Each structure stands twice: as structure tokens, then as C-alpha cells.
Amino acid sequence: MQKDIHEKNSNSFSGAGGYNNLTATLALAKASFRSIMRSPSAVVFTLAFPLIFILVFGFLGGGGTHIDVGVTPGSDVNNPVMGMLEKTGMIRLVKDKSKTEFAKLLEKGNVDAMIDVHRKVNSAAYSVNVVYTSASRDKGGILKSVLNNIFYDKTLKPNVAEIKESTITGREYKTIDFILPGQLGFSLLSTGVFGTAFVFLSLRQTLVIKRFFATPVRRSSIVIGEGIARIGFALIGALFIILIGHFFFGFTLVNGALTVVNMLVLATLGIIVFMGFGFIISGIAKSESMVPPISNIVTLPQFLLSGTFFSIEAFPGWLQPISRALPLTYLNDAMRKVAFEGLGLWDVKFQIMILLLWGIGIYAVAVKVFKWE
Amino acid sequence: METKKAIISIKDLVKKYDDFVAVHGLSFEVFENEIFGLLGPNGAGKTTTLEIIETLRAKTSGEIIVDGFSVDQHPQNIKQIIGVQLQAAGYYPNLNLIELIELFAGLYGANIKPMEMLEKVNLQDKAKAKYKALSGGQKQRFSIATTLINQPKIIFLDEPTTGLDPQARRNLWDLITEIRDAGTTVVITTHYMDEAEQLCDRVAFVERGQIIALDTPDNLIDKLVNSGFERKKEVKKANLEDVFINLTGQEWRE
Numbered sequence: 001m002q003k004d005i006h007e008k009n010s011n012s013f014s015g016a017g018g019y020n021n022l023t024a025t026l027a028l029a030k031a032s033f034r035s036i037m038r039s040p041s042a043v044v045f046t047l048a049f050p051l052i053f054i055l056v057f058g059f060l061g062g063g064g065t066h067i068d069v070g071v072t073p074g075s076d077v078n079n080p081v082m083g084m085l086e087k088t089g090m091i092r093l094v095k096d097k098s099k100t101e102f103a104k105l106l107e108k109g110n111v112d113a114m115i116d117v118h119r120k121v122n123s124a125a126y127s128v129n130v131v132y133t134s135a136s137r138d139k140g141g142i143l144k145s146v147l148n149n150i151f152y153d154k155t156l157k158p159n160v161a162e163i164k165e166s167t168i169t170g171r172e173y174k175t176i177d178f179i180l181p182g183q184l185g186f187s188l189l190s191t192g193v194f195g196t197a198f199v200f201l202s203l204r205q206t207l208v209i210k211r212f213f214a215t216p217v218r219r220s221s222i223v224i225g226e227g228i229a230r231i232g233f234a235l236i237g238a239l240f241i242i243l244i245g246h247f248f249f250g251f252t253l254v255n256g257a258l259t260v261v262n263m264l265v266l267a268t269l270g271i272i273v274f275m276g277f278g279f280i281i282s283g284i285a286k287s288e289s290m291v292p293p294i295s296n297i298v299t300l301p302q303f304l305l306s307g308t309f310f311s312i313e314a315f316p317g318w319l320q321p322i323s324r325a326l327p328l329t330y331l332n333d334a335m336r337k338v339a340f341e342g343l344g345l346w347d348v349k350f351q352i353m354i355l356l357l358w359g360i361g362i363y364a365v366a367v368k369v370f371k372w373e
Numbered sequence: 374m375e376t377k378k379a380i381i382s383i384k385d386l387v388k389k390y391d392d393f394v395a396v397h398g399l400s401f402e403v404f405e406n407e408i409f410g411l412l413g414p415n416g417a418g419k420t421t422t423l424e425i426i427e428t429l430r431a432k433t434s435g436e437i438i439v440d441g442f443s444v445d446q447h448p449q450n451i452k453q454i455i456g457v458q459l460q461a462a463g464y465y466p467n468l469n470l471i472e473l474i475e476l477f478a479g480l481y482g483a484n485i486k487p488m489e490m491l492e493k494v495n496l497q498d499k500a501k502a503k504y505k506a507l508s509g510g511q512k513q514r515f516s517i518a519t520t521l522i523n524q525p526k527i528i529f530l531d532e533p534t535t536g537l538d539p540q541a542r543r544n545l546w547d548l549i550t551e552i553r554d555a556g557t558t559v560v561i562t563t564h565y566m567d568e569a570e571q572l573c574d575r576v577a578f579v580e581r582g583q584i585i586a587l588d589t590p591d592n593l594i595d596k597l598v599n600s601g602f603e604r605k606k607e608v609k610k611a612n613l614e615d616v617f618i619n620l621t622g623q624e625w626r627e
Contacts, residue, residue, distance in 0.1 A: 019453065019482045027479020035467040206463030214427055214457035215480040215523075216449050 024217045028225025029232075036195065036233045045190040046237040050183035054245055057179040067139045067146075070094045070102045072116035072129075079117050079126055091146065109135030113143050177252050180245040181335035182308035184238055184263070185328050188270045189299055191234045196278025197291050199226065200370075204282070209372060219372065227275060234271040235264055254342030262338045262345055266352075270331040273355055276362030283369035302328040327358040377404040380527060380558050381426060386435035388421050388582075395421045397582035399435070403527075408549065408559040410573035412566070418582040419562045420460060423529050426560075427457050440526055453481075456520025456528035456557075458513075460535075464504040470515060471500045474522065481523035494518040494548060510541030517548060527558040534568060539617055546572050567614070570594075 036042045069085065071077065071093050085091045094111055105111040113136075116129040130147065132140035203209045212222060242260055245251035253259040277298045285291050305312070305319065306328035312320055323329050334351035337343045345352065379402035388396035396418045403409045411419045424430040426437055428448040437444040439451045464473050474487035491497045494514040499507060507515060513533045520528045530549070534542045542565075549572060553559050563569055569576050570590045577587040586593060 019449075023482050024480050027476050030479075031465050031468055031472065031476040034472060035465060038467040202466065206466075207459055207461065208463055208465055210429060211457070211459055211462045211464075211519075212480060213429055214452060214455070214459070215477065216452045216482070217480045 019216050021218055021221050024215075025221040025225045025228070028217070028222060029228040032199070032226050032229035033232060035199075036229060041198075042191065042195055042233065045194060046187050046234060047240060049190070050187040050237075050241055051244065053183050053186075054176065054180055054241065054249065057175050067091045067113070067143050068094050068111045069143065070097065070105065070111040070114045072102070072114050073097075073099055075116045076118055076126070079119070081117055081126060081128055082115075085115075085146070091143065106131070106133045107135060109133055112136040112139040174250060174252070176245055176249040177340045178311070178336065179309070180241065180249075180251050181263075181339055182306075182332050184241055184267065184335060185270065185306065185332045186299075186303055186308050187237055187241060188234055188267055188331070189274050189302060189328055191230065191237065192271045192274025193277045193281065193295050193298055194291070195230055196226075196275045197281035197285065197295055198288065200279065200282035201285055201288060201291060204371060204373060205288070213372075227272070230275060231268060231271050235267055238264060238267040252340050254340065259339055259342065263335060265345060266331060266334050266338065266348075269352065269355055269359075270327075273327055273331075273359040273362060276359060276366050279366035279370050280362065283366070283371045302326045305329070307332045327355055330354045377407075379403065380405045380440050381560070382436075382438050383422075383426070384436040386422065386425065386437065387433045388418070388425060388430070389433045395582055396425070396432075399579070399582065399584055401577050401584055401587055403558060403560055404575070406553065406556060406558055407574040408553050408561060408572055410569045410576035411560065411562045411579055412564075412569055412576050413579035415564075417579045419579050420531055422579070423531055423560065423562065427455060427529055428452055429457075453523065454526045456523065456525035458516040458520050458528070458530045458533060460531040462516070464515075464519075467503070469501045469503055470496060473504065473515075474518065477519050477522045483523045485522055490518050490522060491515075493521060508541075510537050510544060513537065513541075513545060514548060517545075517552075521552070521557075525557065527560065528552065530559065530561045532562055532564065534563060534565065539614055540621070542568070543618070 067090055069091055071082070077095070082093065086093060093115075094105075097105070102111065102114060106114060111133075113133065114131040116131075118127050118129075120127050128147070130143070132144070200209075209222065239260070242251065242253070242263060246253055255262075277295075281291060281294045281298070285294055301322075302308075305315070305323045306326045307323065308328070312323040312329060315323060330351040334348040334355075337348050337351075338345070381403040383402070384400050386396050386399040387394070399418070399422060411422065413419050421430065425432045425444070426439060428444055428451050432444070440454055442450040442454075444451060465476060468476065470491060471487045474485075474490050477483075478485050478487065488497060488500060491500055494517055496511060496515055496518065499511060499515075504512065504515060517528070517530065517533065520530075533549075534545055537545065546568065549559055549561070561573065573590060575587065575589050576593070578585050588596075
């Protein structure tokens, strides 16, 4: 009889003496969360790095490059060409200086080009004279292509109405709207990969896990407790980044709080997938010094190729398939669609599905290579 | 001795690692409420044996019963009633002692007051300190505190006094004796024979994975003396450690 009771107890969920796995899991989650909050590297990777990038790009504002174009004295100013140049947002027209002043500025590259527009005699068309300077070849090149773009459509039939048509008023897509989701993805990736890999390797090496095994705790409780803490920490970080981006840099949240919730749901999915990489790395790394190089093999390509800083359309054709194979690409993509286009989670189901497929693959490997001792 | 009840019984325990046989048919019993010492040189199989009893390591063959539970069928029940101090184990990083005790209380499902646990091992002043910041003796006392959280019937201490100074060592002996007097069975490994002689009720000598002697320290010494053994040097009434303690004082410094 006594034996029967023990038999039953050891197989039942709560175990002998009313042992509660939930209590154990939560105790672990609490301990882990405290530990993460006090770990400088976790805070730096999750918050400081992304915020620094956001700060830098946030202040760069409209996208960086400005071209100063001097307007030759005597040039026609009320013409569509000038207007279109100014509308690009990239070109600053410099007026009200004498010819000699301009000549000096041009020589030093302080203005990147000079422009002179005149209406052609007996014609509706304009003639545009542009003088570039060898002191500023790059920007001259950009101006050239901007002008070409304009002329390709418009110079032959300079109709004012037509030009107005080409200026679309849409929601302004700011740099922050592109940069922030990318930084958020990067934050989740590094927290998931580095954090998980370091913690499990060090718990294993310092025999902390072995000591845990001498208690009635289940292995699943250890993994889940650790996961809860890391997901919680990553989401707090994500919320922080989103709010700072929104209130200080004008990050667009089309549907307000709902958009934030959708982003956090995506963040949760992302961090879970990325933690899988961390589990794998903790299993294959032999020492703590092996964690950063292996982790970088996972994170760096995604950092560079997953559209964190540049749209992957900007990459050469042969590189794009690689970009489109990486999980962070889909997280970034989904984040941008949800935040800027205001799509719901169901609208980004394709991206979510790819992430889930990655998750299944990663955890299938993790189960094989993860080591407890 | 026949009247004592065995709380751990081990029969023909064998542990093989590939070709290497670490434990070679060990059999012994540990009685309730005694301090039982496993003695032997490094690599004799002491730690392996302890870890098998603690359910941390699988055995190759043999039978182990701990307080009526078999390690094969009821490892979870065994974990509930034992406390384990591992050789050289660390603790969860970045947490202070109180938080670590809270963590273990959660893992054991024990409802205890963390401060009371620390008071038991005289570490209440270090409640907010990190484990890494403790001295060697404090670390061992903290480890012992974590073994007591679930009010275990048996605690296992693997070389708890290695590396401690004489005062810290004696302080730990007192603590271990108190724990035994409070009704807990203690299984301990050590390399120090003076420690085993003073502390242990019974000791087993392990050599190459086998038990070569098991008795009370007194009986073992008597047997050797009766066989005609004599120390080369006449034993004085005190030894150098007594001199050390006498000169530097009993009380323990951190």
C-alpha cells in the first residue's frame, strides 16, 4: 500500500508531498529575471546598442545627404525645375551670392554645383546649365542623376499641371520608421542568442544546473523559467525602444496602442525563435570564450543582411536570396508592415509562418545538441 | 549497532565509464541519524558513489534504497528528502544570498523564511552579499544552508572542509554535529583523517571502487593497534594544529 502511494506520487504531475512545478518554474523565472537585470551585457545589448543606433539615425533625420546647389545670379527662379529640385528634400538651393563668391565656394566644394535656368526663346521649354566641381564629384554625380530623373519625364513638355501630378502626398516615411523596427529585431536577436547561450553555458559549467537536478525540479521548468525571464526582459526592452522612438523621434504607430501590442506579439515570436540559436550555441560551445565567435556567426549576417540598416532591395541580386532566407528579415519585414502600414497580424501571416518554420527547425536541432552537463 | 535502522542501503553498486570501472561492487549501509564518512584517495569513486545515491548519475548495476525509495523507481521522492552539497558547485549569478535561498525554496516547494535559514549557518550579516564575495568557510556554510531548505532526512556533503583554515574547519564541524543532533543523517567525504576521526560516527574506506574497511573510527584504530602497529614517533598530548588554534584563537575570522 505504502509502495502504491509512492508509485502514484512519483508519476503524478505534482509529485510527492504536493510538489508544485509551477512554483519552481516561477521561482526560476524570478531569479533569472533578477540576474538579467543586473547583468551589464544584457542591458547593453538589449537597450543601449539599439538606442544608440536609433539616436544616430534619428538625428540624421531625412536620410543624410544634402547637396548644396548655387543658383547663378540672373537665373530664372520661378520655374518648375527649381521647384522640383527643392522638393526632393535632398537639394538645398543657395541664392543671393555674387558670381565671384560662388566661384570660390565652388572651387572649395562648399557648394557642390551651380545651376542656371533660362526659358528658351520661342519655346515653353527651359534650358538648364549645370556646372559641377571636381571638389565634390560624388555629390555632383547625385545631382546629375536627380536632374536626369526630372528631365526624363518633364523637360520635353514642361507642363505645370503635369509636374504637380507627380508629387504625391502620402504618409511621410521617415528614417526612424525604417531604422527602429530593424533595431528592435537586432535587439531581440542579440538578447535571444547571446543571453541564452551565455546563461546556459555558465549554469552548466558552474554546476548550477547539476545542483538544481538534486532538487525535485523538472528540466522543463528550468528551460521554461529561463525563457519566461528572457522573454519578459526582451519585451520590456522592446516596449522601451518603441516608446522612445515614438515620443522622441516620431516613430509612426499607425493604430496606436494596438500597433504596439501587435509589435510585442511579433517580438515574442522572434525572441523565442532566436533563443533556439542560443540553446544550440550553449550546447556546442566548449567554453565561454567560444560563445561570442559562434554567436556572431549567427547574428552578424542577419544584422547586415536582414534589412536592419538598408532595405534588402538595395543588395545585389545574388545576395538577396541569402537575405530572404534569414529569419530576422521576416521579423523586420513584419514589424515594418505592422508599424508603418498598420497591418494586422493576419496580414503578415506569411512572415509569421516563415518564422515558425525557422523555430521548428532550430528547436529540432537544439533538442539534439543541447547539453545539461 | 544491530538495533540501528539503515536509512541508505547499497548493494553491489557498479559504475562503468566505457572501459573504466569507477565503482566496483560497493555495498554498505548508512544508519539513521549518524555522520557517515566516505574516505579514500582521489579517484577512488567517492564522489561517483555519492552522485549515484543523490540521483544525479545513472548506475551501471546494483541496488540503492534511500529511506525506502529505490533510485530506479522513485528518484523524485529521494530528491525531496535529501539535501546535496556538491564539490565546487556555483550558484545562480548576480543574486544575493537571500535571493538564492528564495530560489531554492521555490525549487523544493518549501515554505521557509530565508533569513532563518541564513541564521542557522550564522550568515545573517551576509544576507545581501553575493555568493562570490564570501570567504571559503562562508561559502561552505551557505552551501550547507541550501541543503537544509527542504528539511531533509539526509544531507550529503562532498569535501566541505577542503581548503578551509583550521578555525573555519572546526566551525564547520560544530555546524555538522548540530545538524546531526537535530535528527538529520549526514554523509560526508573528506581527505582529512583527523576530521573523520573527530566528526564521523562510522567511516568506510573506499579504494579503487571497493570498500576495504567499514567501522567506527575507534574500532578501526584499535584493530590496527592490536595487529601490532606502532607509530614511529611517540604521540604527544597535543599536535601542531592544537598549537595553531591555541596561538591564533578559537573564534573564527571571516
